[in-house]
Amino acid sequence: MAAGPASHGGCPRAQMPHLSKMERVVVSMQDPDQGVKMRSQRLLITVIPHAVTGSDVVEWLIQKYCISEEEALHLGVLLVRHGYLYALREPRSPGLQLDETLYRFQTPYFWTSTLWPAAELDYAIYLAKKNIRKQGALVDHEKEHYDQLHRKINHTWDLVVMQAREQLRAAKQRRKGDRLVIACQEQTYWLVNRPPPGVPSVLEQGPGRGSGMARRVQMTKNTDFYKQEIECCTKALGRIRVKSSVCLEAYLKFSSQHRPHDPIMSGCLPSNPWITDDDTYWAMNAPNVAAPTKLRVERWGFSFRELLADPVGRANFMDFLRKEFSAENLSFWEACEELRHGGQAQIPTLVDSVYQQFLAPGAARWVNIDSQTMERTLEGLRQPHRYVLEDAQLHIYMLMKKDSYPRFLKSDMYKGLLAEAMILPETKRRVFPFMWKPRHSSLSPALPPASASVEPVAAAGGPGGAEGEA
Amino acid sequence: MCDQTFLVNVFGSCDKCFKQRALRPVFKKSQQLSYCSTCAEIMATDGLHENETLASLKSEAESLKGKLEEERAKLHDVELHQVAERVEALGQFVMKTRRTLKGHGNKVLCMDWCKDKRRIVSSSQDGKVIVWDSFTTNKEHAVTMPCTWVMACAYAPSGCAIACGGLDNKCSVYPLTFDKNESMAAKKKSVAMHTNYLSACSFTNSDMQILTASGDGTCALWDVESGQLLQSFHGHGADVLCLDLAPSETGNTFVSGGCDKKSMVWDMRSGQCVQAFETHESDVNSVRYYPSGDAFASGSDDATCRLYDLRADREVAIYSKESIIFGASSVDFSLSGRLLFAGYNDYTINVWDVLKGARVSILFGHENRVSTLRVSPDGTAFCSGSWDHTLRVWA
Numbered sequence: 001m002a003a004g005p006a007s008h009g010g011c012p013r014a015q016m017p018h019l020s021k022m023e024r025v026v027v028s029m030q031d032p033d034q035g036v037k038m039r040s041q042r043l044l045i046t047v048i049p050h051a052v053t054g055s056d057v058v059e060w061l062i063q064k065y066c067i068s069e070e071e072a073l074h075l076g077v078l079l080v081r082h083g084y085l086y087a088l089r090e091p092r093s094p095g096l097q098l099d100e101t102l103y104r105f106q107t108p109y110f111w112t113s114t115l116w117p118a119a120e121l122d123y124a125i126y127l128a129k130k131n132i133r134k135q136g137a138l139v140d141h142e143k144e145h146y147d148q149l150h151r152k153i154n155h156t157w158d159l160v161v162m163q164a165r166e167q168l169r170a171a172k173q174r175r176k177g178d179r180l181v182i183a184c185q186e187q188t189y190w191l192v193n194r195p196p197p198g199v200p201s202v203l204e205q206g207p208g209r210g211s212g213m214a215r216r217v218q219m220t221k222n223t224d225f226y227k228q229e230i231e232c233c234t235k236a237l238g239r240i241r242v243k244s245s246v247c248l249e250a251y252l253k254f255s256s257q258h259r260p261h262d263p264i265m266s267g268c269l270p271s272n273p274w275i276t277d278d279d280t281y282w283a284m285n286a287p288n289v290a291a292p293t294k295l296r297v298e299r300w301g302f303s304f305r306e307l308l309a310d311p312v313g314r315a316n317f318m319d320f321l322r323k324e325f326s327a328e329n330l331s332f333w334e335a336c337e338e339l340r341h342g343g344q345a346q347i348p349t350l351v352d353s354v355y356q357q358f359l360a361p362g363a364a365r366w367v368n369i370d371s372q373t374m375e376r377t378l379e380g381l382r383q384p385h386r387y388v389l390e391d392a393q394l395h396i397y398m399l400m401k402k403d404s405y406p407r408f409l410k411s412d413m414y415k416g417l418l419a420e421a422m423i424l425p426e427t428k429r430r431v432f433p434f435m436w437k438p439r440h441s442s443l444s445p446a447l448p449p450a451s452a453s454v455e456p457v458a459a460a461g462g463p464g465g466a467e468g469e470a
Numbered sequence: 471m472c473d474q475t476f477l478v479n480v481f482g483s484c485d486k487c488f489k490q491r492a493l494r495p496v497f498k499k500s501q502q503l504s505y506c507s508t509c510a511e512i513m514a515t516d517g518l519h520e521n522e523t524l525a526s527l528k529s530e531a532e533s534l535k536g537k538l539e540e541e542r543a544k545l546h547d548v549e550l551h552q553v554a555e556r557v558e559a560l561g562q563f564v565m566k567t568r569r570t571l572k573g574h575g576n577k578v579l580c581m582d583w584c585k586d587k588r589r590i591v592s593s594s595q596d597g598k599v600i601v602w603d604s605f606t607t608n609k610e611h612a613v614t615m616p617c618t619w620v621m622a623c624a625y626a627p628s629g630c631a632i633a634c635g636g637l638d639n640k641c642s643v644y645p646l647t648f649d650k651n652e653s654m655a656a657k658k659k660s661v662a663m664h665t666n667y668l669s670a671c672s673f674t675n676s677d678m679q680i681l682t683a684s685g686d687g688t689c690a691l692w693d694v695e696s697g698q699l700l701q702s703f704h705g706h707g708a709d710v711l712c713l714d715l716a717p718s719e720t721g722n723t724f725v726s727g728g729c730d731k732k733s734m735v736w737d738m739r740s741g742q743c744v745q746a747f748e749t750h751e752s753d754v755n756s757v758r759y760y761p762s763g764d765a766f767a768s769g770s771d772d773a774t775c776r777l778y779d780l781r782a783d784r785e786v787a788i789y790s791k792e793s794i795i796f797g798a799s800s801v802d803f804s805l806s807g808r809l810l811f812a813g814y815n816d817y818t819i820n821v822w823d824v825l826k827g828a829r830v831s832i833l834f835g836h837e838n839r840v841s842t843l844r845v846s847p848d849g850t851a852f853c854s855g856s857w858d859h860t861l862r863v864w865a
């Protein structure tokens with residue numbers, strides 16, 4: 001990695017694909033037949049050709065990409081911010097004006113992808129030119145940069161001044177129109193590469209992606225790398241694949257089944273807390289609420305996983321299993337989960353407790369596993385590790401899923417829950433923007449249980465920077 | 471009379487065959503050894519042999535990949551948008567910013583929801599990590615990390631701790647405390663150690679294990695209590711940028727995406743790569759599982775989001791539009807999986823119809839690139855964090 005003077009570090013063009021895409025847009029905008037309508041800008045006696053108005057640019061984008069005006073304007077602003085379009089007349093705002101202001105396309109020489117990173121020497125020459133041409137033309141941040149550079153590359157300062165003078169002299173040979181255009185082009189280039197304070201740099205990519213702070217890693221493509229790829233591919237070739245039609249149908253089924261439960265798609269009753277500031281919805285759907293809503297109870301029927309994921313569902317299922325005298329299955333499964341996701345240090349004790357409770361011959365809550373799995377498990381218990389009960393756990397899980405779960409769904413217990421479950425009425429949205437309703441804070445899960453009765457330190461809903469509907 | 475130059479030979483025991491011969495100096499991995507002429511010859515040809523093997527391995531890998539694509543194509547009998555033709559189109563879509571969280575002094579890089587559906591943790595470039603009750607917009611906790619660019623943060627399932635890391639190459643866990651006498655930094659636990667920046671982290675089903683992804687090209691699973699490395703995952707050819715855990719009760723898998731344009735599915739137990747997909751044209755910035763766990767979506771710098779099905783073992787949809795030029799930094803599904811929200815580097819959020827492949831809506835509001843986006847645990851809203859120093863909750 002070259003430790004160059006450029007503040008943004010070297011970054012190959014390939015790592016900024018959006019630049020080449022923007023360039024393609026800009027090129028097609030300049031197409032003589034299909035491009036944006038060109039006009040000429042008259043400045044006193046000079047005429048500058050090939051200029052476009054902001055509205056023409058927006059119109060062209062709307063036509064070409066079938067997008068809304070808002071989106072087209074947004075894209076136009078981004079083109080200006082990245083230096084592909086510049087206004088001919090001061091003041092040059094960072095946006096895209098939709099009035100009579102005329103813009104021109106930046107010359108490819110100055111495109112961000114071509115000349116990046118911008119060298120310090122070039123910036124010094126640019127500032128020197130500006131300084132020489134008109135005393136006091138440098139803006140505050142430019143003055144600062146100028147002084148900084150003067151200190152930093154003092155040894156080549158003569159070169160800088162000489163170059164600056166030479167470029168200014170050469171420029172005087174040109175026609176006034178060309179001179180103006182070149183000056184605009186250069187200024188635009190430096191606006192992008194040395195943005196004034198307060199304007200975020202569009203070139204910043206974040207660490208590891210060209211800012212040079214954390215160099216990106218490229219694994220050496222040695223024999224080991226390819227051997228691993230070959231292994232991965234060979235395994236992949238041996239996979240059993242499912243037909244696309246089957247897989248894709250599954251999405252349709254899943255989406256339609258879950259659609260009523262998706263608050264963004266179907267809303268939620270009584271109302272979405274974020275929209276109405278009323279958190280009743282959360283209270284009614286709290287993890288361990290006594291009376292679950294109808295939608296919630298319905299969801300237990302979608303899959304065994306959904307039933308187990310819901311604490312209320314799981315508790316009801318446990319009650320059902322007790323009636324069937326197979327509650328130890330669920331308890332065993334829960335204990336295995338605790339092992340699988342628990343801390344490393346707890347593994348030996350957990351394994352032992354599971355064995356004593358569920359697997360040992362004559363255990364109080366002995367689980368019925370097939371002999372093969374049991375043998376394998378007991379064998380593995382000699383050297384307990386996190387996954388030692390995985391086979392047994394899967395066996396019990398499948399047992400519950402294929403056997404107990406369908407019976408649960410057909411049971412009177414479940415049907416009764418469905419019938420009792422509530423459907424909440426919808427609350428109308430508040431339409432009085434000036435009647436500010438305080439938002440209740442909730443107890444943080446991080447509070448220790450003992451202080452649950454005490455008022456939380458986090459104060460109740462205050463105005464702190466909140467914004468209502470935008 | 472011509473001068474004759476004599477080669478001065480050192481006689482001794484060869485470093486390889488140990489026979490007493492005339493030795494010549496030889497360099498192997500910048501270490502100087504003395505080999506006899508026979509062994510030196512062999513070493514020279516070994517080098518050749520290795521190069522040949524490298525080339526042949528590379529071509530073998532390429533041809534296998536080609537065969538794999540053929541196999542994958544055989545079972546591809548229909549496209550997603552064709553199947554979705556009989557699904558009714560979505561109506562008018564209105565989502566607005568309902569909360570704006572201001573308080574970070576610099577770019578927001580990452581955020582995560584708490585299971586209580588309203589609290590979030592967010593981290594930024596200036597090293598600050600803040601826990602908010604986003605419903606009331608109150609800040610509840612704040613920690614200053616000793617490094618800048620905190621690119622990863624995660625909320626523990628219990629709601630009692632957070633994990634974060636970035637340019638410090640570590641992942642640290644902070645227990646959340648309301649005790650005014652205790653500073654959170656005092657109870658900090660350093661869990662993960664990588665050799666490059668931390669790009670993503672996530673707790674598994676409990677507070678006791680953390681999965682991390684790093685710029686050093688690896689992912690790793692750690693035990694929080696002891697800081698022990700439980701499993702490491704090698705296979706990416708460049709920085710790993712993102713990861714997501716599979717929503718499954720029986721399996722133990724997760725997916726990761728990296729700068730090598732690949733998305734890889736891993737088995738947490740064995741550390742092996744189970745499936746790999748390489749169809750993006752640029753870095754994969756974000757991966758997220760479809761709610762059923764049978765597929766995942768990825769967002770990339772190539773300005774597209776793609777859906778990969780795990781059972782069909784192939785890419786099944788591309789979400790792209792010619793007017794979308796900037797990379798997608800972050801993706802997430804709505805609860806039913808019908809909508810895909812994607813935050814882009816052009817400051818916008820695009821909402822895609824997952825089944826039909828069309829864009830449903832574009833959301834404006836942020837004033838700089840959207841760096842992170844997550845749907846809330848109960849699907850009532852989603853939160854986006856941006857380089858404009860703010861977070862927004864949309865519903």
